[in-house]
Amino acid sequence: MGVMLFRLLVLLAGSLPGAWLLYQWWWGDLGPVPAESVVHMTGRTGLVLLLATIAFSPAFRLTRWVGFMVARRQIGLWAFAWLLLHALAWMGLDQYWDWPWIRREMVDLPYVRFGLAGLLLLIPLALTSPAAVRHAMGARAWHWLHRLVYVAAGLGVMHFWVLTRADYLWPGVALAVLMALCVFRLVDAWRYRQ
Amino acid sequence: MGRYRYPAIAESEVTPRALFEQRRRFLAGSAALAAAALLPGALWPRRANAWPSLLESRLEDSLPSREMAGDEALTSRRDITTYNNFYEFGTRKSDPDVYAHRLVTDPWSVTIEGEVNKARSVALEDILRDMDLEERIYRLRCVEAWSMVIPWIGFPLRDLLALHEPTSDANYVVFESLYDPDNLRGQRRSIIDWPYREALRIDEAMHPLTLMAVGLYGEPMPNQNGAPIRLVVPWKYGFKSIKSVVKIRLVKERPTTSWTEQNPEEYGFYANVNPRVDHPRWTQARERRIGESGRRETLMFNGYGDEVADLYADMDLETHY
Numbered sequence: 001m002g003v004m005l006f007r008l009l010v011l012l013a014g015s016l017p018g019a020w021l022l023y024q025w026w027w028g029d030l031g032p033v034p035a036e037s038v039v040h041m042t043g044r045t046g047l048v049l050l051l052a053t054i055a056f057s058p059a060f061r062l063t064r065w066v067g068f069m070v071a072r073r074q075i076g077l078w079a080f081a082w083l084l085l086h087a088l089a090w091m092g093l094d095q096y097w098d099w100p101w102i103r104r105e106m107v108d109l110p111y112v113r114f115g116l117a118g119l120l121l122l123i124p125l126a127l128t129s130p131a132a133v134r135h136a137m138g139a140r141a142w143h144w145l146h147r148l149v150y151v152a153a154g155l156g157v158m159h160f161w162v163l164t165r166a167d168y169l170w171p172g173v174a175l176a177v178l179m180a181l182c183v184f185r186l187v188d189a190w191r192y193r194q
Numbered sequence: 195m196g197r198y199r200y201p202a203i204a205e206s207e208v209t210p211r212a213l214f215e216q217r218r219r220f221l222a223g224s225a226a227l228a229a230a231a232l233l234p235g236a237l238w239p240r241r242a243n244a245w246p247s248l249l250e251s252r253l254e255d256s257l258p259s260r261e262m263a264g265d266e267a268l269t270s271r272r273d274i275t276t277y278n279n280f281y282e283f284g285t286r287k288s289d290p291d292v293y294a295h296r297l298v299t300d301p302w303s304v305t306i307e308g309e310v311n312k313a314r315s316v317a318l319e320d321i322l323r324d325m326d327l328e329e330r331i332y333r334l335r336c337v338e339a340w341s342m343v344i345p346w347i348g349f350p351l352r353d354l355l356a357l358h359e360p361t362s363d364a365n366y367v368v369f370e371s372l373y374d375p376d377n378l379r380g381q382r383r384s385i386i387d388w389p390y391r392e393a394l395r396i397d398e399a400m401h402p403l404t405l406m407a408v409g410l411y412g413e414p415m416p417n418q419n420g421a422p423i424r425l426v427v428p429w430k431y432g433f434k435s436i437k438s439v440v441k442i443r444l445v446k447e448r449p450t451t452s453w454t455e456q457n458p459e460e461y462g463f464y465a466n467v468n469p470r471v472d473h474p475r476w477t478q479a480r481e482r483r484i485g486e487s488g489r490r491e492t493l494m495f496n497g498y499g500d501e502v503a504d505l506y507a508d509m510d511l512e513t514h515y
Binding site for chain 1 (some may be wrong): 272273276277281285287288338340383385386456457472475476477479482484485487488489
């Protein structure tokens with residue numbers, strides 16, 4: 001597959017959920033609690049894209065195909081955009097930008113704290129994603145900083161797990177995928193050191 | 195026994211006239227059926243469409259009498275039927291509406307057994323024939339911190355229990371839902387130890403607010419809301435109000451119930467709506483009223499404290515959550 005084609009696929013993966021969301025919004029298909037539907041949908045999309053971002057490195061290691069490295073920043077920024085939208089949808093559509101309410105929810109609900117902490121960790125990663133910043137930082141510092149993506153994803157999975165009631169199928173899948181990616185990363189680092 | 199004047203949220207409200215008159219007409223016409231019911235079982239086989247046509251005839255022209263209950267609006271029929279927790283059909287709120295058409299409700303019978311003098315399996319049409327139906331507009335508060343206002347149609351559970359004469363050892367009432375994994379796709383995964391079971395203390399079960407509902411919005415119960423017959427206990431979290439009931443067993447010892455078994459830290463036996471006792475992972479102090487924006491403050495006993503607080507007078511509700 002051509003690299004440009006792959007980049008186009010990543011573009012579609014990042015943007016088509018948005019088209020679907022707008023379509024449902026337009027036709028009033030978001031159910032009895034539209035705010036909740038938007039919050040859930042943006043969160044799921046963001047988490048899937050975040051795990052996909054992390055998966056791009058091992059995919060490159062295994063296949064040696066450069067497309068994964070070329071498109072990694074692109075999909076990572078899509079993940080960040082969706083998770084930011086998730087938080088904004090929650091604050092705006094669900095909590096009406098009512099800061100006392102938002103603060104109250106943060107105090108009362110542990111999963112809100114996990115989610116927001118994960119999102120905050122992603123902000124420096126998004127800010128240091130332009131090539132110029134990366135060069136200015138130096139590869140070592142940049143790579144060290146960007147390992148935070150594992151912590152952010154861990155907080156994201158924890159957020160998903162804690163808010164779930166009884167049916168742990170999808171949080172379980174997310175946790176298994178993240179753990180597999182962590183194991184791969186550790187084994188890879190260990191082999192590299194040998 | 196006079197009709198119990200339940201607190202219809204703000205002011206009380208008697209049965210809609212149309213429903214009341216229907217019942218009068220029905221009672222007159224049912225004498226022949228009652229005579230037929232005396233025939234031996236073999237001559238009176240259970241037939242399909244016996245209860246649906248009977249219920250339809252009694253619900254004619256009985257749309258809810260109003261759109262408001264005090265200053266609280268009724269939740270729309272569309273919201274009530276598309277936002278459901280009915281894990282037998284899947285764990286998403288939209289699943290029951292999508293998959294509940296597979297629920298086979300006709301014919302239907304309920305087994306009433308245990309500590310009663312008259313244990314039997316009774317066809318739903320026979321239950322309907324014996325019971326007076328009335329509309330009750332109740333708040334429903336889910337343990338997940340959302341709520342609705344629903345115009346149920348049903349009869350007090352105590353009327354049904356009284357017919358079967360509970361013994362002095364009947365301390366608790368256990369309910370069981372339908373188990374039919376071929377049609378109830380959610381039962382193919384063991385999220386809960388199926389079939390779903392719930393229970394009440396006998397005084398809770400005999401409380402006049404406790405309803406067996408067979409309809410809502412003037413129509414037979416939609417499948418996704420627990421057709422054909424379900425429990426409604428308005429001062430407890432929604433999971434106590436078990437749907438699609440096939441068995442009612444009166445017992446001496448307190449039984450375990452499905453959610454308590456699933457997670458005893460999070461779901462207690464009593465599950466009374468209580469804004470002061472939080473779920474371990476979220477607050478119960480406020481709730482989202484479906485169809486409204488923002489949040490409402492959750493009321494103690496879901497606003498039915500005047501009627502039911504006495505049942506728990508000597509209990510620590512922090513321990514007995």
